[in-house]
Amino acid sequence: MLNGEKKIERPLRWGMVGGGRLGQVGYKHRIGALRDNTAFQLVAGAFDIDPARGKDFGMNIGVAEERCYADYKTMFAEEAKRVDGLEVVSIATPNGTHYEITKAALHAGLHVICEKPLFFTSEEVLEIKELAEEKGKIVGVSYGFSGNQLLLQMRAMVEKGEIGDVRLVELQYTHGFNATDDGDKFSDAQKWRVDPKIAGPSYVLGDLSTHTYYMSQLILPHMKIEKLLCDRQSFISSRAPLEDNAYVLMHYDNGAVGRLWTSSVDAGCMDGHRIRIVGSKASLEWWDSKPNDLKYEVQGQPIQTLVRSMPYLDESCNADERLAALHQEGLSESWSNIYLKFAIAIDAKMRGDQETLNTLIYPDINAGLEGVRWIENCVRSADQGSVWIDFESNKNTVLQ
Amino acid sequence: MLNGEKKIERPLRWGMVGGGRLGQVGYKHRIGALRDNTAFQLVAGAFDIDPARGKDFGMNIGVAEERCYADYKTMFAEEAKRVDGLEVVSIATPNGTHYEITKAALHAGLHVICEKPLFFTSEEVLEIKELAEEKGKIVGVSYGFSGNQLLLQMRAMVEKGEIGDVRLVELQYTHGFNATDDGDKFSDAQKWRVDPKIAGPSYVLGDLSTHTYYMSQLILPHMKIEKLLCDRQSFISSRAPLEDNAYVLMHYDNGAVGRLWTSSVDAGCMDGHRIRIVGSKASLEWWDSKPNDLKYEVQGQPIQTLVRSMPYLDESCNADERLAALHQEGLSESWSNIYLKFAIAIDAKMRGDQETLNTLIYPDINAGLEGVRWIENCVRSADQGSVWIDFESNKNTVLQ
Amino acid sequence: MLNGEKKIERPLRWGMVGGGRLGQVGYKHRIGALRDNTAFQLVAGAFDIDPARGKDFGMNIGVAEERCYADYKTMFAEEAKRVDGLEVVSIATPNGTHYEITKAALHAGLHVICEKPLFFTSEEVLEIKELAEEKGKIVGVSYGFSGNQLLLQMRAMVEKGEIGDVRLVELQYTHGFNATDDGDKFSDAQKWRVDPKIAGPSYVLGDLSTHTYYMSQLILPHMKIEKLLCDRQSFISSRAPLEDNAYVLMHYDNGAVGRLWTSSVDAGCMDGHRIRIVGSKASLEWWDSKPNDLKYEVQGQPIQTLVRSMPYLDESCNADERLAALHQEGLSESWSNIYLKFAIAIDAKMRGDQETLNTLIYPDINAGLEGVRWIENCVRSADQGSVWIDFESNKNTVLQ
């Protein structure tokens, strides 16, 4: 059980680009990174597109005035001059800026934790992947939901054959907060999401389903999509060509099939994140309606509910346990788990500890690459008339 | 509220073909038809392919010995001779026999209540439809789940605009009782289900999804599928070409889209019957996990759970209420509701009461036709490589 | 699995007193008794305090005009003259009439199925019990909820030690339909419930908790209450001394303790019927929110949900199964199960088959007696200032 004791020698000096006062996701990075003060320390930031607001905000969360920068370029340049300068930066800005900021960060000698969807194209990801390797740096992707340890329980149970051969993969991530177009005009965070220049080639496929797709890969590391078909819609027509609803059908290399539904027009839905894996003997289901429970249904037997924190869970799952039985963990624990792994990866990279890197399971740049490919393939299918296409992937990408 | 008082002048003289001692569905017909003894009276039967067992069974459920027939042909012939002979017959035999038994029944002057899927082809249905009209008889289809009155509540709420414009239709009917092939060899009811000569062109599409598809039509009478795509699998390979799992994507004429999942290999699933209708303002969801509840989710408002039997429900819904608040209704009430409507339809037909027939909502032969077309279209798409096809339908079929 | 085949040689000739057109519980008796037409046939009735309405109603549910009687005395007298006269009568009238009607029925040579609470005092029950024995007749009590077969599953699991030693008994039966006093003035069924002359010494203790108390005895046949304490309230003051809310604490003879809560002012509650039995190793919980599920929680193991109809359930539970897996059973199945057992008991009594009577588990007059004692003891405790009292019981009453 985690209780905040250090997992690396000392906290990493960490900064942020974006994630300012009005940013949606910024706080999640901070609760993830700073939970125990033993993995990261927030020392600098270019938190906002508005420099004054960014500085005021940074100071309010405890960053020294002189390290609240007007923009990321200045930050990277200035911090490089300090002995106690930044070691790692998180990027929590709109999608369209991820590529250039990540590139600049790597050139400035920083490890990077970047928001999803990583970049617009897989070519960009491959280029950055090469650069990161060259620079000896980690690029992590903040799939913050994937830190719920019950996903590791699912992975372990699938691996041990407890559901038999995987046959069906049901994925859903939907909500209804954009059923109308109000936010498209007034909320900053929503305005850019439906603007292809900033959001990239997709809206909900990138915004929501990349999380769920990554989570499915985490659970099913040995399965690859061979073909898929995507049907996407823009119910609010001003969003076209970007979709606010999409259905995907998948065929996997082991003969399994699957579906994914993603939507921001699933009106009223407050618990639309759901993963069901059906095997030849049993099924596993995780649903954010009760994120501390895992349903395990063996055909012909009583339905089982496995509860987070209990000793009967797999060691790999309980290793990430923080709060013990009877205490519900929520999204902040999930992000904390992911950030702790980022810290361990970066620390290992710094120490040249390849063994740790080889076995650590966390969303690295390959996870980011797969997410971008997922979007590319879905959009390609949809744009050709929602036809079946072969899933184009980097053959030698291995997700741990 | 229904309390068993007669809705028609006198109970109809009713018999069954099939539905014998070991038949799966037979008892559901009887609890549906006989609930109050004011709609039907069971007077005759050819209950079993094994005449001796059929007679023994019939006598055990109170049918006079001489009216327990060895086969349906004899029954139709003998009953025709009696003044108190059969008026209506239910057919609860394997699919492959429905067409010929229905035809014989109509020729014998009987009204018919037939199991789903009605027949193998829509041509057969159209032929029988014509014959039924000629003979002035009702042909009903025993979509027994569709009698749950909350479906009428959904229909009323959609009609009144309480969810806005319908955008998404989510349909699911899955279970895991055939995840392995045990039953395919040993259970009579399962053996024929995977034999195309008896089951027809599909397994789960016909066996399960026709129910759910009809229920969606009941809720959304004004929407038609324009295009669909079906991806079907035979996870137990001996079942091929019949599928034990299928995914369908739908495009509707009003711009809505939808999905259906049907499966008998959804291992461990005990509550896989689910309908969610998403509109531009709100969603409605019915789930057999709690069949007396209806979830009504208005975007931006507290989630509402509407409970069967409460005065705030629509009149059309409460008209079918039997048990009053705090008492759970199950499948037998659902079947009773459907059978009561069959009785009212037949009685109206006998009396030439066209007005009643015009407004009564029940699964008539058009519902059967739509079900067969659904299967035909799904199979056609799947067989062409899971491609999009225009939904071929009888343009002037109107489901009430 | 039950499928409607006869369990007794021929259906019993059955009639009703009360349960007319506007009666709340009458229909439940009929769906219970008549389900398969192989246990009972409704041949006569004095359905209503208003003779004309009673006759109209009786004819509407198929009773011959001349056997729709103006009052129960006439019915008992006239039916006694017929060779095909009544054999058994159900009494579904307000509480205050149960004793005299039961007595008259027994004197008329009839078996009786009477509503709960059986009578006003245990002395009355003991007197009638003696009379019934003298007359060789069955007196059953229509605890209609107790037919849910999962209660038998609980009984079997407790018996087999699957929860260890029973320590805690949690009982609840509450609703909120009488949170205000509207119905007390306008609804007939509610008017008499709060009138001690007709309702007897209690309102909700008798109206609701007698069911739950009987269900607890069904599950825990070997445990007896030694002491109890009852705290009752009349939130609508015009109901005093009758309570609309009551709490009871219990001490059992095996060292277990328990609680019961009954209320008709639990505003908004739609699923307040709940039984939890806690043992030294595990707990069992049945809740009418999902009456087809049984929660089995073994300390330290995944939570199990046992689903009605599955082969892993105890034989005694599945013996009452009617609808098979995936089909929800509701209150009507529960009543049908109870009524079938009444039929078997009466048939056995008629045939002098003591062996069947010795092993059949059903709510007989002892169950009625225990219910009346329950009320008496609760009221006695409450009236003395909500103090602990020794539970006074007939030492040699054995509930099967």
Added chain:
Amino acid sequence: MLNGEKKIERPLRWGMVGGGRLGQVGYKHRIGALRDNTAFQLVAGAFDIDPARGKDFGMNIGVAEERCYADYKTMFAEEAKRVDGLEVVSIATPNGTHYEITKAALHAGLHVICEKPLFFTSEEVLEIKELAEEKGKIVGVSYGFSGNQLLLQMRAMVEKGEIGDVRLVELQYTHGFNATDDGDKFSDAQKWRVDPKIAGPSYVLGDLSTHTYYMSQLILPHMKIEKLLCDRQSFISSRAPLEDNAYVLMHYDNGAVGRLWTSSVDAGCMDGHRIRIVGSKASLEWWDSKPNDLKYEVQGQPIQTLVRSMPYLDESCNADERLAALHQEGLSESWSNIYLKFAIAIDAKMRGDQETLNTLIYPDINAGLEGVRWIENCVRSADQGSVWIDFESNKNTVLQ
């Protein structure tokens, strides 16, 4: 919405007594206090009864070596000498040490946050209350569950009359982790809990129910218990006189009644924390099974589920919101909310800002006092034979 920006001028210098490596509750204090690094900074600690382990642990969570003290007395003495010394200390040691450590801390000029149950007797609390006033210090009690903002929603709705007059208060906090006595012998945390010398006069009443009792006071600030009756048991007999199960009945000054159940032998129960408030029109229910949902049941209307974070919630509830819609908050957010209020209280006290102190709702020493009185009264009733007793309380204690 909270996003980590500072609420007080600078973080408070904070330390801990207890809560070391193997302590159960220590980590919860740290995630509560340190979440955003804007309310508290952990600068010192006497974390463990074993000084070496305490120092090793402290250093591992980032405390400077010289400020990891061997015992609290040394810590208070040494820190008092520093200009940057401790300002506030949290006490997370076994119950029996709370009183003396709190007293020493106050004498050392520190604000105190102490674990529940605060002390053994209300006399001790009153004495410390006086001392705290004299010293001008805050004493807070870490009722960590009470930070779930839906409790404030309940408070606001009750206050606004949305459930009518409060009639019934249902409280439960049970689990089954001590159904057997294993832990009593081997686990440190359990060993002292069943030892009256360290635990005080109760086991589960103090360990569990004080939380729930405080939460009920938070929701219902204007209601006081007038009388109560407590029935407690020691199912594991070696625990006697300390109880592992207790039932309490309450009578309130406004005519409401209530119940509480607390247990550590509720075998298998994983979600036994539950509060239901029944009013004359509606009920509110919070259940830790889904701690982000609040059930609002208005009699005669659809059941409503209010979801944490939604704009329709009361301002006082949403003021504590951290994660926005669709993201589940768990126990760590609850503790963070409480600790933030401790910081605000201490800061206000330091600044002499009485206005803030007058309106801030947080578990102060009066909350601790009420908790101790609760235990005292329950034990007194139980020890006299589970009789009704007048609730003895400090008449002028006002809980905000």
